[in-house]
Amino acid sequence: MSKEISITYVGGGSRGWAWTFMTDLAMEKELCGTIRLYDIDKEAAEKNRIIGERVMKLPDAVGNWKFEVYDTLEESLKESDFIVISILPGTFDEMESDVHLPERLGIYQSVGDTAGCGGMIRAIRTIPMFTEIAKAIEKCCPDAWVINYTNPMSICVKSLYAAFPKIKAFGCCHEVFGTQKVLQEVYEKETGEKISDWHDIHINVVGINHFTWFTECSYKDIDLFPIYRDYIDKHFDEGIRLESENWLNANFLCAHRVKMDLFNRYGLIAAAGDRHLAEFMPGNEYLKDPETVHKWDFELTSVKWRKEDMEERLKRSERLADGSEEMKLQATGEEGIILIKALCGLGRFISNVNIPNYALQIPNLPAEAVVETNAVFSRDSIRPIFAGEVEEDVKALIMPHIKNHERTLEAALTCNRELLYEAFKNDPQLIGKNCSDEDIKSLVDDMIDNTIEYLPKEWRR
Numbered sequence: 001m002s003k004e005i006s007i008t009y010v011g012g013g014s015r016g017w018a019w020t021f022m023t024d025l026a027m028e029k030e031l032c033g034t035i036r037l038y039d040i041d042k043e044a045a046e047k048n049r050i051i052g053e054r055v056m057k058l059p060d061a062v063g064n065w066k067f068e069v070y071d072t073l074e075e076s077l078k079e080s081d082f083i084v085i086s087i088l089p090g091t092f093d094e095m096e097s098d099v100h101l102p103e104r105l106g107i108y109q110s111v112g113d114t115a116g117c118g119g120m121i122r123a124i125r126t127i128p129m130f131t132e133i134a135k136a137i138e139k140c141c142p143d144a145w146v147i148n149y150t151n152p153m154s155i156c157v158k159s160l161y162a163a164f165p166k167i168k169a170f171g172c173c174h175e176v177f178g179t180q181k182v183l184q185e186v187y188e189k190e191t192g193e194k195i196s197d198w199h200d201i202h203i204n205v206v207g208i209n210h211f212t213w214f215t216e217c218s219y220k221d222i223d224l225f226p227i228y229r230d231y232i233d234k235h236f237d238e239g240i241r242l243e244s245e246n247w248l249n250a251n252f253l254c255a256h257r258v259k260m261d262l263f264n265r266y267g268l269i270a271a272a273g274d275r276h277l278a279e280f281m282p283g284n285e286y287l288k289d290p291e292t293v294h295k296w297d298f299e300l301t302s303v304k305w306r307k308e309d310m311e312e313r314l315k316r317s318e319r320l321a322d323g324s325e326e327m328k329l330q331a332t333g334e335e336g337i338i339l340i341k342a343l344c345g346l347g348r349f350i351s352n353v354n355i356p357n358y359a360l361q362i363p364n365l366p367a368e369a370v371v372e373t374n375a376v377f378s379r380d381s382i383r384p385i386f387a388g389e390v391e392e393d394v395k396a397l398i399m400p401h402i403k404n405h406e407r408t409l410e411a412a413l414t415c416n417r418e419l420l421y422e423a424f425k426n427d428p429q430l431i432g433k434n435c436s437d438e439d440i441k442s443l444v445d446d447m448i449d450n451t452i453e454y455l456p457k458e459w460r461r
Helices: 016-026 042-056 073-077 092-105 116-140 153-163 175-191 224-235 257-266 274-280 290-295 303-322 336-343 392-414 417-425 437-449
Strands: 003-010 031-038 064-069 082-085 145-148 168-171 201-208 211-219 349-356 370-378 381-384
Touching: 003 073, 016 031, 016 042, 016 336, 031 042, 031 073, 031 336, 042 064, 042 303, 073 116, 082 116, 082 336, 092 116, 092 303, 092 437, 116 153, 116 392, 116 417, 116 437, 145 153, 145 336, 153 168, 153 349, 153 370, 153 392, 168 370, 175 201, 175 211, 175 224, 201 392, 211 224, 211 274, 211 392, 224 257, 257 274, 274 392, 336 349, 336 370, 349 381, 392 417, 417 437
Parallel strands: 003 031, 003 082, 031 064, 082 145, 145 168
Antiparallel strands: 168 349, 201 211, 201 370, 349 370, 370 381
């Protein structure tokens, strides 16, 4: 018999996340219940309802879910057991400023939604939204589990706990899975032996979201570090291109040469996509200029491309809603539903997760930092696994970002430009850019002006 639960889905996840979630639900036979949809764009929520109902009617769907659309956040949260947050804070117009305006100072960003100038400005418009969501959860369903997929992940989770300290929130990210798949392919190329499931690559994860590191990595009784090192020694110049990835669209792909270089420099396996990893490093390294980016075989993902991609997603949403395109059920590789099952008591599961470092799972990072490590998911419980200390040279790379998380959160909650100026000045992306204090202040002010519609009135000058 299936366990019946209620899940509130806040946002549309740029459509894609919602569809992924629905597909996984349709393939899950141990859970059933209601998906309560809320989006500030009600029409988008209505389309997701129609798509969800169509998915559940597919011949091979085993899930039994009904979908409801709500006018207000609070109505959608009542009696919910789980809340999934997957929103786009602002529009791609604001993100275009986040990503591309810093280029006037020679600051290039390959993603612009997590670290650096773009990540911090995105955060100051996201934090008020997450504060509102956390307060509504405290009022309507304080015992619910909250799963965040929105970036900047660390600050989003941090702001939930700042607004409602007893919230049961965690952040999910698939970047670690991608690195496990890289190691799977490296192992298979080096040994000729196939690994049937990348989950069989066991890892110890330390770090912060999108800047995670494996300190241990094994398959069965085999330490994968020497195999990875041998592969890099032979193939560093060309990197590795996964057979499972579609290289016709390179906007999100890479040859994994940045993570290989970081392994050579620090002795740990950097465990995120190269586009993310590069943004945490000094700006005179992998993101020095577009030519350097090209040399390292990854992309500066333009917001122009994102806008075009969103247009295609909207068209696909129409096709899925009117039935002119049928959605196919296939495993997505995401773990959200597996984690929900474990929290419902339907199993026990270990996965990487973003939560505060309250248990000092990484003992030489601050307790108030949101860190990413493995954790055990079981009935109504997440218990972080002790990951051990971060190597001091890697800690030195992480700490400027943790300190900027603090500055950015405080700046957002108090509408304090001075704190944001300070955060920009201390961001590693500005290293080697020869920016004056006036250059930085002018950039911050202009970036704030370009997102002012989504900020409290106290930010206006």
